[in-house]
Amino acid sequence: MMAEEIIPAVQINNLTKIFPVPFRKEKVIAVEDLSLRVEAGEVYGLIGPNGSGKSTTMKVLLGLISATSGSSAIFGLSSSETASRGSVGFLPENPYFYKYLTGAETLSFYGKLCGLSRRKIKERTSELLSLVDLENARDRRLGGYSKGMLQRIGLAQALVGDPRLVVLDEPTAGVDPAGSRKIRDLIIEFKQRGISVILSSHLLEQVQEVCDKVGIIFQGKLVKEGKLEELIEIESQTEIILEHADPKILDQINKLVQASEETRLLRSGKPKTTLERLFLKETRAESEDVRKDA
Amino acid sequence: MSADKVKSVKDDLVLQHKLFSLSRVWAIAFNTFTQLVRMKVFYFMLIFSVLIIGANFLFLNFTFEQELKILKDVSFGAMTLFASIFSIVGTALLIPKDIEDRTLYTILTKPVPRFEYLVGKLIGIIFLVAVSLVLMSFLFFAVLYFRQHGILAEEIKMIRGGATDAQKEYLKETIFAQGVRPELILGVLAVFLKAAVAAGVALVVSTFASSTLFTIIVSLVVYFIGHAQSLALEYYFPEGQIHGALQRFIAGIVAVVFPNLQMFNIFDGLITGQSISTTLMFRLIGLTGFYLTIYSMISWILFAKKEL
Ligand SMILES: Nc1ncnc2c1ncn2[C@@H]1O[C@H](COP(=O)(O)OP(=O)(O)O)[C@@H](O)[C@H]1O
Ligand SMILES: [Mg+2]
Numbered sequence: 001m002m003a004e005e006i007i008p009a010v011q012i013n014n015l016t017k018i019f020p021v022p023f024r025k026e027k028v029i030a031v032e033d034l035s036l037r038v039e040a041g042e043v044y045g046l047i048g049p050n051g052s053g054k055s056t057t058m059k060v061l062l063g064l065i066s067a068t069s070g071s072s073a074i075f076g077l078s079s080s081e082t083a084s085r086g087s088v089g090f091l092p093e094n095p096y097f098y099k100y101l102t103g104a105e106t107l108s109f110y111g112k113l114c115g116l117s118r119r120k121i122k123e124r125t126s127e128l129l130s131l132v133d134l135e136n137a138r139d140r141r142l143g144g145y146s147k148g149m150l151q152r153i154g155l156a157q158a159l160v161g162d163p164r165l166v167v168l169d170e171p172t173a174g175v176d177p178a179g180s181r182k183i184r185d186l187i188i189e190f191k192q193r194g195i196s197v198i199l200s201s202h203l204l205e206q207v208q209e210v211c212d213k214v215g216i217i218f219q220g221k222l223v224k225e226g227k228l229e230e231l232i233e234i235e236s237q238t239e240i241i242l243e244h245a246d247p248k249i250l251d252q253i254n255k256l257v258q259a260s261e262e263t264r265l266l267r268s269g270k271p272k273t274t275l276e277r278l279f280l281k282e283t284r285a286e287s288e289d290v291r292k293d294a
Numbered sequence: 295m296s297a298d299k300v301k302s303v304k305d306d307l308v309l310q311h312k313l314f315s316l317s318r319v320w321a322i323a324f325n326t327f328t329q330l331v332r333m334k335v336f337y338f339m340l341i342f343s344v345l346i347i348g349a350n351f352l353f354l355n356f357t358f359e360q361e362l363k364i365l366k367d368v369s370f371g372a373m374t375l376f377a378s379i380f381s382i383v384g385t386a387l388l389i390p391k392d393i394e395d396r397t398l399y400t401i402l403t404k405p406v407p408r409f410e411y412l413v414g415k416l417i418g419i420i421f422l423v424a425v426s427l428v429l430m431s432f433l434f435f436a437v438l439y440f441r442q443h444g445i446l447a448e449e450i451k452m453i454r455g456g457a458t459d460a461q462k463e464y465l466k467e468t469i470f471a472q473g474v475r476p477e478l479i480l481g482v483l484a485v486f487l488k489a490a491v492a493a494g495v496a497l498v499v500s501t502f503a504s505s506t507l508f509t510i511i512v513s514l515v516v517y518f519i520g521h522a523q524s525l526a527l528e529y530y531f532p533e534g535q536i537h538g539a540l541q542r543f544i545a546g547i548v549a550v551v552f553p554n555l556q557m558f559n560i561f562d563g564l565i566t567g568q569s570i571s572t573t574l575m576f577r578l579i580g581l582t583g584f585y586l587t588i589y590s591m592i593s594w595i596l597f598a599k600k601e602l
Contacts, residue, residue: 006306039305065601076304082407084310087303089401096395098325100332112321113404115312157400164303167403280455 045211089158101145114161326418381493442473494589
């Protein structure tokens with residue numbers, strides 16, 4: 001099998017996007033000579049601070065704006081072709097939807113745009129509303145949804161056409177830890193189903209568990225890219241985590257280290273859980289208490 | 295995933311994509327209609343009812359002819375006003391809002407060509423105008439019918455010593471000539487066509503303006519100039535004076551930018567009892583079709599490459 005036969009889910013080549021500033025001479029270079037590739041079935045994380053060009057890259061990929069130079073394609077189809085969006089789900093950052101529609105009507109509307117049959121729409125609507133935990137809000141208008149609920153209906157909307165590529169712009173921004181946990185679980189599920197994902201975030205920790213590959217974007221340029229473990233491992237260090245270690249063993253280890261010429265002990269102590277894990281654990285216990293009381 | 299499978303994804307996408315899909319257009323149109331209905335626009339019917347029922351009590355000292363004429367005048371005037379406001383304000387409200395709220399992102403990242411979005415919006419708004427005109431016509435015709443019978447009874451009563459059959463027949467004929475006639479439907483149709491053209495104008499403006507207020511103002515200016523367009527053209531190019539390519543070109547541009555809306559005001563004639571020729575109606579329908587096609591094309595050109 002020849003290498004060039006493999007068509008990636010996303011292929012961006014030397015993309016540059018320059019925005020003119022009205023009534024001024026200078027221009028904003030939002031993205032500069034950026035190339036990236038997301039293989040089919042892969043989860044790709046685009047990480048970078050605010051204003052680094054993540055959303056702009058995604059908008060070019062989805063044909064919402066055009067590239068100043070360079071090219072982008074989805075499953076080998078140029079972003080300028082409507083057909084390239086035939087199997088794409090997109091969740092914009094801070095999404096807004098029609099607030100006069102209910103949750104179910106929203107999904108049915110987007111289902112029709114994807115060309116689904118009436119029967120299929122009914123099926124998908126129920127399936128997706130339960131997937132994102134919005135069954136209770138099914139017949140409520142979106143005008144009354146909270147931020148987290150909007151994010152979740154946005155995710156359901158992205159999935160309605162059973163897409164092969166999902167593009168998520170800051171999916172966890174402004175969502176509480178339980179909500180972002182849920183979103184990460186969903187992304188893992190996409191991956192298991194062979195769906196390709198490209199997502200952006202300005203917080204590495206929120207997505208590092210789910211990404212196969214990470215690109216770090218800064219001031220419009222892709223400054224580093226690779227497999228996540230490779231990017232974050234510190235080559236010269238090794239970590240040992242012991243359970244129920246008694247002082248004698250620790251003493252012996254210390255002596256061994258001191259005897260060695262090169263090895264140095266940098267730090268020892270109890271590993272810390274992340275604040276987020278703690279939060280999740282505590283709130284879970286809390287809600288179980290409440291349930292017991294009731 | 296194997297290479298073969300991925301390769302077939304591309305072919306699938308190309309095969310499955312429909313260049314134009316009526317069901318997508320209809321989904322957008324119906325959504326637009328629903329949105330406007332849920333914004334409670336139909337409360338305007340209350341105002342309309344008050345207007346045309348009130349018109350009956352304001353002018354009690356007129357002759358029956360005047361009375362029915364005023365009722366028709368007020369009704370057609372109000373219908374024109376509401377229909378035109380709905381088309382202009384509806385379009386100006388919805389399209390810039392979709393852009394501003396970025397709702398458009400989620401629509402255009404489905405396999406929806408931009409042209410379909412524009413046509414869907416336009417159809418949705420025109421559909422709303424049609425429904426509101428049907429409602430208004432029902433009320434209008436009902437009130438008119440009720441009045442013409444009321445007036446007939448009053449007039450018969452006023453004849454001293456009782457009316458002869460011949461007198462009754464004469465009264466009925468003259469009064470009903472001012473009452474409900476099938477031609478009035480043509481007047482309503484003309485109001486509808488005019489509002490549809492106005493929606494087309496607002497569509498063009500909203501695709502480049504991306505601002506509600508600006509769209510409303512510019513569309514209203516075009517709307518009003520459109521009523522004087524034929525006068526202006528006649529003034530600058532008196533009959534038979536359009537010579538040469540340049541003048542023809544200028545006259546053509548003026549006619550496209552400022553549609554001749556005065557042509558649609560056929561209800562003035564209808565109210566005084568004139569009849570309407572079918573040729574005129576077909577001309578109006580053709581003209582509307584022409585304007586809507588041109589305006590859809592222009593807005594598509596403006597919108598196709600728009601950076602969102
Ligand atoms: N429509 C636009 N016009 C002008 N400048 C823009 C536009 N969109 C984005 N930018 C600029 O491009 C840069 C990248 O923006 P963006 O892609 O939104 O960053 P991110 O999503 O990583 O936060 C920013 O400096 C932003 O101000
Ligand atoms: Mg962004």
